[in-house]
Amino acid sequence: MTEKYGSLATAEAKALHPVYFVNNIQNKIPSLDGTSVTYSQWVKLFTLHAKGYRVLSNIDDTPPPVASDASYKTWTEVDASFNNGSMAHFQYSLEQTQIIFLSNKKARVAALEKFSNLTLVACSSLNDYCQQLQDLGEQLNDVGHKVDESRLICQLVSRIPREYDAAATIMNLSNLSWDEARTAIDLERQRQEARP
Known part of the structure; x- marks a missing residue:
């Protein structure tokens, strides 16, 4: 039963x-x-x-x-x-x-302008810098301010220290995706850290 x-x-x-x-x-x-x-x-x-x-x-x-x-x-x-x-x-x-x-769309647009001023020095790591740029870009997209991959890469390149110039040059000359650019900059960081 x-x-x-x-x-x-x-x-x-x-x-x-x-x-x-x-x-x-x-x-x-x-x-x-x-x-x-x-x-x-x-x-x-x-x-x-x-x-x-x-x-x-x-x-x-x-x-x-x-x-x-x-x-x-x-x-x-x-x-x-x-x-x-x-x-x-x-x-x-x-x-x-x-x-x-x-x-609060307009208020957020003003707050998100920090996208243009974010630097690697202000972040805890290169990965944190890239993630913050990507997050801010998504937030700007949400409020109608288009941030495509090429703008993300330009911002990444424009605010990194001089020791990343070789990677920045490659990123500027190549048609890399955002993920490829993040990988390129991270490989350059690893190369520099491995130097004696």
């Missing part, structure tokens, strides 16, 4: 949509703070969770499946859960983050 009820419970659990197993999406995604978690990072993480819980099409502008589609019933049930509030934490989390992001 117990086996029968156990298998029935297992079958019911398998039949439930994955979204019913999350109580609060904010427990799974860190808060947007603009520094350790940027808007673009938050959106990527939120989107991954929404896809994982199979609710992205209920949140974004994706039209619902047609009534004859096999997924229509499940989609409408999940959508009804959003509308009656039981899944509102997904929608609320997305809306609140967008409001916070858009409301």
